[in-house]
Amino acid sequence: MKTERLKNLIFLALCCDLGLFSKRLIAPAANVITDFLRIPGGIGTSFSLMFLIVAAALVPQFGCAALMGAVQSILALALGMTGSMGALSPIGYIVPGIVIDCIFFISRKTGSNMAVTMTAANMLSAAAAGFTANLIVFRLRGPVLALYLSVALLSGAVSGCLGYTLAKRLKPVLRREILQETDPV
Amino acid sequence: MSKKIIAAVIAVLICIVVVLGIANRNAGKSREDGLTVVSGGKETAVSWDSVKSSSFEGDIINGKGESKHHTYEGIELSELLSQKGIGYTDESSFVVSSEDNYTAELSGAEVNEPGRVYIAVTADGEMIEGIEGGQGAQLIVFGDPNQKRAVRYMKTISIE
Numbered sequence: 001m002k003t004e005r006l007k008n009l010i011f012l013a014l015c016c017d018l019g020l021f022s023k024r025l026i027a028p029a030a031n032v033i034t035d036f037l038r039i040p041g042g043i044g045t046s047f048s049l050m051f052l053i054v055a056a057a058l059v060p061q062f063g064c065a066a067l068m069g070a071v072q073s074i075l076a077l078a079l080g081m082t083g084s085m086g087a088l089s090p091i092g093y094i095v096p097g098i099v100i101d102c103i104f105f106i107s108r109k110t111g112s113n114m115a116v117t118m119t120a121a122n123m124l125s126a127a128a129a130g131f132t133a134n135l136i137v138f139r140l141r142g143p144v145l146a147l148y149l150s151v152a153l154l155s156g157a158v159s160g161c162l163g164y165t166l167a168k169r170l171k172p173v174l175r176r177e178i179l180q181e182t183d184p185v
Numbered sequence: 186m187s188k189k190i191i192a193a194v195i196a197v198l199i200c201i202v203v204v205l206g207i208a209n210r211n212a213g214k215s216r217e218d219g220l221t222v223v224s225g226g227k228e229t230a231v232s233w234d235s236v237k238s239s240s241f242e243g244d245i246i247n248g249k250g251e252s253k254h255h256t257y258e259g260i261e262l263s264e265l266l267s268q269k270g271i272g273y274t275d276e277s278s279f280v281v282s283s284e285d286n287y288t289a290e291l292s293g294a295e296v297n298e299p300g301r302v303y304i305a306v307t308a309d310g311e312m313i314e315g316i317e318g319g320q321g322a323q324l325i326v327f328g329d330p331n332q333k334r335a336v337r338y339m340k341t342i343s344i345e
Contacts, residue, residue: 035316037206040287080250086333113187119194137288143212144286147205154198161191 069097
């Protein structure tokens, strides 16, 4: 296996884990806001999706976000971290991954700005995750559903900006490491 | 340019969230204290006082798989429904919603099972609080492998 490919896979695996466990870390703070707004969630998911978007931005291969979502769902099922969706939680992980892949695919075809792409990807994937959770579990309607999706979009936009900053700093580090390994001695 | 677009989108979303958030909180305040049972298009109000009728105890398994023994005050859901004259069958579907719109589903068969589904207003001698303080209630389902259906801030039970 090529060193670059192996490094990419390790980086994707790291982002998978970070995405999965960051949701737990941010949950207490996120719950304060969601309890105040009387909605069942939306913030923690947006933040955890940021790591998938950072990985999708730095590893430009179609399908990597969906693959990471699938790995996250397997980990979540294995560790019993399925949340309110239970056995159907893989849908909640894979659907946002597909949305991220589609947005990056379109962005690469059209040559869109990376900051806008990452923000849009985080916003829409968070909304897709919220919509899926609503279909499977929450069954919200009307203004409450609108509020739930708006919070997901807003926290997705903020996480997307944060993700762009993170990706900008990580890009030279990852490139340098790959070059050092593959450069002929 | 892209930064301006992102900032504008975030500003618009903040405005939408503030407006919808205020509307959602006001909608919650306008409801009376207590529980609402919706069955066959008819709403029945249940006061917290009428829920606090007996004590019960049992083991609850938390998200980490640890089992803890608790003592509650409240009422068995089947008993409450029978007191209020609300009918259901084993095939009925129950959706329990909280003030923060979290939901859990129960089947009529589970509700009918003696000692399984309760509504608690105190836990281990302490009052269970609502989302804004004051009296609240929690759904207790004994025998579940985790607490996912232990709905806090209970507000509505819909029976279909």
